[in-house]
Amino acid sequence: MRYWHLLFGTIFIYLAAHIKLGVPAEVASLGRWGALFGVAGVSIWLLTFSDRSRALPAQTGGVGMAVLTLYVFLFGTVLAGFQVRLSLLKWILMGTHLIVFVYAAHRLLSLREWSWLVWGLFFLWAGVAIIIFVAAVTGVAPILSQFGIYYQGRLAVLGNPNSVGMVVLACSITALSLQEWPAVIGRWRRRIILLGTLVVSFFVLLWTGSRSSLGGFVVGGLMWAVATGKSGKVIGFGLLGGVVLWVWTLDLSSLQSLGVIVERLQSGTLLATREGVWEASLRNWQEYPWFGHGYGVTDRGYDLEGLAGSVGSVRDGSGYFGVLESVGIVGLSLYFVLYGVVARNLWRLTMQRELMKGRPGWRLALYGGVLFLGFAVNAAGEPWLLGPGSFPHIVFWWALGVHVAGMVRCEVGTRHRHTLARQGVRATAGPGTTRGQR
Numbered sequence: 259m260r261y262w263h264l265l266f267g268t269i270f271i272y273l274a275a276h277i278k279l280g281v282p283a284e285v286a287s288l289g290r291w292g293a294l295f296g297v298a299g300v301s302i303w304l305l306t307f308s309d310r311s312r313a314l315p316a317q318t319g320g321v322g323m324a325v326l327t328l329y330v331f332l333f334g335t336v337l338a339g340f341q342v343r344l345s346l347l348k349w350i351l352m353g354t355h356l357i358v359f360v361y362a363a364h365r366l367l368s369l370r371e372w373s374w375l376v377w378g379l380f381f382l383w384a385g386v387a388i389i390i391f392v393a394a395v396t397g398v399a400p401i402l403s404q405f406g407i408y409y410q411g412r413l414a415v416l417g418n419p420n421s422v423g424m425v426v427l428a429c430s431i432t433a434l435s436l437q438e439w440p441a442v443i444g445r446w447r448r449r450i451i452l453l454g455t456l457v458v459s460f461f462v463l464l465w466t467g468s469r470s471s472l473g474g475f476v477v478g479g480l481m482w483a484v485a486t487g488k489s490g491k492v493i494g495f496g497l498l499g500g501v502v503l504w505v506w507t508l509d510l511s512s513l514q515s516l517g518v519i520v521e522r523l524q525s526g527t528l529l530a531t532r533e534g535v536w537e538a539s540l541r542n543w544q545e546y547p548w549f550g551h552g553y554g555v556t557d558r559g560y561d562l563e564g565l566a567g568s569v570g571s572v573r574d575g576s577g578y579f580g581v582l583e584s585v586g587i588v589g590l591s592l593y594f595v596l597y598g599v600v601a602r603n604l605w606r607l608t609m610q611r612e613l614m615k616g617r618p619g620w621r622l623a624l625y626g627g628v629l630f631l632g633f634a635v636n637a638a639g640e641p642w643l644l645g646p647g648s649f650p651h652i653v654f655w656w657a658l659g660v661h662v663a664g665m666v667r668c669e670v671g672t673r674h675r676h677t678l679a680r681q682g683v684r685a686t687a688g689p690g691t692t693r694g695q696r
Contacts, residue, residue: 261366262375264300265359268293269379269652276649277386277417277425278403290647298354301362319603319623319665321596321658325356328592332553335585339552348554351646352655359656364663369618372663373439376625380436383429384455390415390422391458394465413465423468424636424650430459431478431632435625438486470577470639478632485608485624539579543586550586554644577638584644593643597634600627600658603665614668623664629657 271293273279275286329352336345367375393399393407393415405414412419433456442448463472482488543550576583582590604627607620614620633654642648 260371261300261304262371262378264293264297265363265656266375266378266382268297268358269649269656270382272649272652273382273386273425275647277421278401279386279416280401294351294354294358298358301358301366304366305362317666318662319606320599321360321603321662321665324592324596324599325360325658328589328596329353329356331588331592332585335549335553335589338546338549339555339584341552341555344556345552345554348644348646352651355646355652355655359652359659360662361659363656363659364666367663369622369667372622372660373441373618376432376436376660377441380429380432380455383425383432384459386416386422387426387429387455387459387462390426390462394462412467413462419466420468420471420640421649423463423466423471424633424640424642424653426459426462426466427471427474427478427632427636428629428653430456430463430475431482431629432625433459434479434482435621435628438621438624470636473638474632474634474636477635478628481604481631482624482628485604485611485628487611535576535579539576539583543579543583546586548586548588550582550584550589553585553589554646555584576641578643580641581637581643597631600630600661603627603661604631607668610668617668619664619667621664623661623668626657626660626662626664630654630661633657 268290271281271286271289274281275283275290279286281289332349332352336342336349339345389400390413393402394413397407399407399415401416403414403417405418407413407415409419414422416422433452436442437449437452442452460475463475545551578590581593603623607614607624607627610620633650636650637643637654640650642650643654645651
């Protein structure tokens, strides 16, 4: 067994606890903690006692300092909160995610292993999207959750519509990004598989009616299009697809979930389901505006069920207002600083596209950054950002680890080219050439 197998298995068990995949709920719920701490122990052992750890440069595009600052200040919100024990345990869980997926992974995985891990997760997430799509088309599902095929007019099948949307969001951005990888370029059969998965994922996102997941896909897709120089094609196909969908959904019964969104838009109540939650979070935040009520606090308090879940924030659907209520202006501002650092790195990668597009580190950094910011958009309407027991939380920090691994290797490539350039200048100048002649 290789190290990337352990990372894959951990994300799988988190996914099984997130939606229904045939794994007993009790096994998945407890298994994610065993998997997480088991991988953390293996990671520390490999970093400390084995020779597998790679001596990579410390330049991470500013991500390392931003994450460290965020984590330290979040500890301040733990101490300032009202459920210190619960907040402290969740803070430790978040730190475990950072150690495994942001620090250890980029030190222990080679580029080839990163590629295997990304492809493995793509097929896992694509399998989920295809099962849901087939169930929507045929009305038959091999696995069915308590929500049924449709829940309140929205596609569900394997779980809550919003939960399903998060998985399909990860699948769609991965399918989009893999089109630029060497295993796909020039091989139309593989590209067709990716494009087919992308189309299936897009329809599933529409049918789930998950606005935050659809928004994450749109933002992530646009960032990928700009970075790869395909913005014109993406915008053109997007407009064409929008017209087709608009014509198709003139009869709102054709797409039930999209019909719900259209009706809400027409009546001006698209955000009505969240307004009361946001108002409650803002009222509570005003009581303790700087450090909030404490990292990861919930309305359940410190009990066994709250510890076993650890998947949400103060209240469901609170998004960044719930984050503000929990960690205050200080914590929320540092999250946005981290987003800004990753966005700046993506801009730099875009500017270096012609120089570095063929390099694995460039593709890895681009994919991780786009997936990370796509989930950051999703967090605007969901409560998982402060819930380290949730599937989107682990994918969020794993995506940042992918981005860091790519940025570090881009730095290695840049230094190597600069070294070769200097050596070339010396060789051309010759040993008898003066400094002024060079």
